[in-house]
Amino acid sequence: MAILRDGEMGEPEVSLSPLTYHWQHQVTIELFVADPEASVRDARMDGLLAELAALIEADRTLAGVLEYAEIGPPKFDELAPDGSTGIKACLLPVVLHYSSAGPLS
Numbered sequence: 001m002a003i004l005r006d007g008e009m010g011e012p013e014v015s016l017s018p019l020t021y022h023w024q025h026q027v028t029i030e031l032f033v034a035d036p037e038a039s040v041r042d043a044r045m046d047g048l049l050a051e052l053a054a055l056i057e058a059d060r061t062l063a064g065v066l067e068y069a070e071i072g073p074p075k076f077d078e079l080a081p082d083g084s085t086g087i088k089a090c091l092l093p094v095v096l097h098y099s100s101a102g103p104l105s
Contacts, residue, residue, distance in 0.1 A: 009023060031045065031049070038086060
């Protein structure tokens, strides 16, 4: 399972001629894999991370929507809710660099 969290936009840098807002918007992609065996969970998570990284690195502008997409270091956690098998979770930060003509555009 993968979930994209919108994250924080922060304050933009502004250039005045022409007026342009430069954003560094950090989003988080949450990834979850489940399997009773830790080695299988690890392999599935590694596969998901490799596939996601390959997709972003193949087109860091996301078809021209962004100036650049930058992947940060993953943070891992092992979860075992009551009555379930092991779940491996990963938070993957991604910084989206883009510019706009206005603060709401």
